Amino acid sequence: MPTRDAGPFPGRVLDALAAAADRPVVEHGARAVTGAELLDLVGRIAAGLREAGLGPGDGVALLLGVTPEAFAVVLAAHAVGARVVGVRPGLPDAQLRHLLGLDIAAVVTDSGERHAPRTLTVDALCATRADGGPPRPAGRPGDVARLIHTSGSTGMPKACAQTYAAMTAAWATRPAEWPPVIRELAPRLERHLVFGTLSSQVVFEYAVLAVVAGGTVVVADRPELPDAITRHRASSSVITVPRLAKLVAAQRRDPADLSSLRALVVSGSPLTAARHREALEVLGPVVFHGYGQTETGMISMAGPADPPGSVGVPPPAVDVEVRDERGAPVPVGVDGELFVRTPAQAGSYWADPERSAEVFTGGWVRTRDLGRFDPDGRLHLTGRTRDVVIVNANLHHVGPIERVLAEHPDVAEAYVVAVPDEDTGEAVHAFVVPTTGREPDPAALRALVTDRLGAACAPARVTAIAEPPLAPSGKPDKRLLSTQT
Structure with missing residues (x-):
């Protein structure tokens, strides 16, 4: 990896693509896209966005599937310094209209369907002639780089506003600053299976990690497990607790050949000690149990050797305090509410000062999750304060x-x-x-x-x-x- 200053995000990702010039970085069906080819796509799409008058600070909504072009669009939108709003598929019409009304200058889609007066298609952007050479990242540190949306269960999705400074400080693109558990995980992402949507913070960031770690992002159009793992000879993937439970049950009932599998990153909700132990027993030492929030990114992660039920030791760059109802820190072994600081955390909810004041307080993020530290410094989740x-x-x-x-x-x-x-x-x-x-x-x-x-x-x-x-x-x-x- 080049040691020069790569500039703001996605500079380090573009450097990784340049270093992987002849190596496949994305595989989609029979198509293998090399680092040089993906970098060329990013350059052409970035040129198309600039030709459309889009640049630093402009809101760009992305309605995309999971393809090499979609990955390139996300990187290109950040390269021009836009405020990127990923839109999950299947949203109710009211929530979709809400997201597209968040000061959006243009919508990029791969479906051809018009969602706003200024709708750009992926095909048209890919046909643009690049300016020459890799795109130069134009994000300004204090600008909002992306709005990452919560589930929308409060009626409308809350948009976590993450700046370019925060995205640039994130651990995924900085190998020298990977915590020990990520150093253990990274070599296992040789063939990293992705599905769902790149609008997912977790899906996108582990795809980026796979590329930076020298792996290939493998797109699964049919994400059923264990079939997708065996069909693509996948070495890793991100998985939710329910999908993990189904995979474990399927392996008990009718074992598939999972010899290629080296890592499953369990994300999204707590994994009980019993389920964690069963997964390790049935699948082997491949389970990584991550804990994070939309507002913070990764907070902590347990590796296969950590005791089942914990989420590991938070990395040095992350501060976690366990506080009582009065806001005072509690001793080791005592439950309390978790307050967190991470280098890549959001700074607020977009255009929502009231909720921002409840969650983003004094440089900390109030997680509203309950937990405790054990004597070895491992974090255990024990509940939540939210209804x-x-x-x-x-x-x-x-x-x-x-x-x-x-x-x-x-x-x-x-x-x-x-x-x-x-x-x-x-x-x-x-x-x-x-x-x-x-x-x-x-x-x-x-x-x-x-x-x-x-x-x-x-x-x-x-x-x-x-x-x-x-x-x-x-x-x-x-x-x-x-x-x-």
Whole structure:
């Protein structure tokens, strides 16, 4: 890797592509794209964006699949210094309109469908003639480099604003600053399987890590496991807890040849000690258990040799404090709320000062997760302070779900709790108090929530109750409701 100053993000990634000139860095079906070819794509797309008048500080929304061109578009948009807004597929129309209304100068899509007056297609951008030579990163340190969106469970997605200075400081592109667990992981990303969307912070950053580490990003159009691993001879992938549970069950039932597999990075929700232990037993020493948030990026990670149930030792560049209800640090072994500082953390929620003040405080990020340190410095997650449901690794606040359910004419009151789910990790269980003389139809309630908030928020179970149990304070006691699931 060149030692010169690579400039702002994605300078180090472009250097890695130049160093991998003749080596495949992205594989998609029968197509293998070398570092030089991907770098050329980035240059042409960046030139096309500049020809469209886009540059530092301009908002660019990306509605893309997972392809070599999509990867190049993300890098090119950052190379011109734009404020990049990745849009996940399958969003409800209201949330899509909200994202495209966040001071967006242009939309880039690979579908040909127009989403805004200024819609640019990937094909047209790739046909642009490059300016000559690799693009020179133009991001300004204090500018917002990207808006990374939370699940949208509060009605509309919250946009975490990460600056170019923060993206440039991130560990993924800086091998000299990789913490020990990433040094252990990086060589295992030789054939790193990706699927879903590059709008996912985790998917994109581990793809970048794979390229910087000398690996190949392998795109899986059919992401079913274990088939995708065996078909592509994948050495690594990012996986959610529910998908890990399914993979472990499939291997117990009918073992596939996973001899190529060297790393599964478990992300999105906590992995219990029992599931962690079972995964190591069935799959071997390939499980890396990551902990992070949209607001912070990676906070800590356990390697295969760490005790099951922990998320490892936070790296030196990350500060983690466990605090009590008064905000004072607690001793080792005592549970408390986790406050975190990372070099790459977001600075605020875009255009949302009220929520920003709740979470971004004094240079720290309030995670609203509960945890403790053990005597060896390993971090253990023990719960959360938020009233949320985590479905397929996406966090959904229950308040908006309850409000939508209560809008139905057959529902007088609604209370939502999380229940374990083998397919999605957790699912929504709604307890509803019917309007007098009415009988709520669960299918109608699911359809209402799906239309307003998306399918992940729709209740998997609906239970009618005469009234909720009350806590000593006189408020509805959801802990008691949870025992009735």
